[in-house]
Amino acid sequence: MDFGLSQDQRLLDESLRKFLTSEVPLDSVRKLAAGESSDASVWQGLASMGLAGVLIPEAYGGAQLGMLDAVAIAEALGYAACPGPFMSTAVMASYYLEQAGATDPLAAMAAGTYRVGIAFSDAIGTRKGHIVEVDSALSGQSLFALDAEADAYLIGLGDGRVFMIEASEVVRTPLTTVDVTRSVCELTLNDTPACLVSSDPELLKQTLYRGRAIQAADTLGAAQYMLDEAVAYALERKQFNRVIGSFQAVKHMCAEMASQLEPCRAFVWYAGHAFDEAADEAALTACHAKAHLAEVGQFVAKTSTEVHGGMGFTDLVGLHYWFKRIGFNRQLLGSPEAVRQEAAVLDELRRP
16 A cells, blocks of 8 residues: 655645745744744745645635645644744634634635634643633633734633633733744633633544644654754764764664654654544544654654754754754643543543
């Protein structure tokens, strides 16, 4: 069986990578990290390529592609450490709103002029003192809402209800995380009126699974970048008048990174494919892909930095942006341990 990307998907991937090479070089990432620029222009550029509406139906100006396409896009974005709300707006929010029948924002989202952040921390696992309560309005705090520059937010609760609220109605406090390429914030609500989008717990779960598949792909791309940089450095850096790539220890480090990472590509692609063609397997595959890539990505990030030696920790090389992005992906939307427990419940290996 020949399982891989189609010709159209490969062309999309090639075009996207050319755009990212031109528009999101390392210097752009540095400026974003220093607060000298925002991700708005990059996001508008991606929207002009149709990527903001990758899952949005054509009737609303979207491309109406599938999750495998979205996964391939996420892999390329991770390789470039590209900023922007692809996972939150283009994948999670667009899927949720379409399935819930709240289609009014979709056209603006596809055009890249309206960003919808995701605040699902209550649905994943609440923290003491940080919980959203519902009476006639919403009150409380929601931590780690994706996209601190969003125009609106989907706020998910532990009982499966999801509310939509305009950003102007909440107090946003930017949160500092290790990953400077993507922003998160804390939402503070005080008897804030909100629109109930859906009360379907299953729809909320399916949206989370899609986010996890995208995270796995993003980590795959980031880890591949770090592996490529390690190999390139090993073929240039000399010690004792020999490139360090000729030393057996360095060869083994690079080979082990490659041997662990390469099988992950088919795993991640299948996670995207399952949402389109094998719905019964999608949730379980997405959970396992997210958990597995979190650990493989962490190994590659650590080993690639070691191959670079002391240079690997400097801003001159810039590896730390990808290192931290991988670390952030590991915890966001559920740690590997939590996600594997969820997978065990899905596979009926343990009780909820």
